[in-house]
Amino acid sequence: MSKPSPQSDTLRWLVCPVCRHGLQLEAAAVLCLGCGRRYPILDGIPVLLEDRALSEAPDHLPDRPK
Numbered sequence: 001m002s003k004p005s006p007q008s009d010t011l012r013w014l015v016c017p018v019c020r021h022g023l024q025l026e027a028a029a030v031l032c033l034g035c036g037r038r039y040p041i042l043d044g045i046p047v048l049l050e051d052r053a054l055s056e057a058p059d060h061l062p063d064r065p066k
């Protein structure tokens with residue numbers, strides 16, 4: 001709270017290009033809260049391209065019940 005970062009600020013207007021859900025900032029990537037894809041951050045800029053997603057739909061996310 002006392003330490004705002006440019007990256008988390010940027011995330012306010014970023015959404016997942018696949019499912020349009022919000023994104024959560026991680027150490028070196030942004031995680032989609034909707035589909036679980038993880039996008040890399042290059043030079044501080046999230047690369048929100050489906051092709052570049054590092055992973056998708058990890059099964060620990062409750063969003064996609066079988």
Ligand SMILES: [Zn+2]
Pocket residue numbers: 016017018019020021032033034035036037
């Ligand atoms: Zn998504």
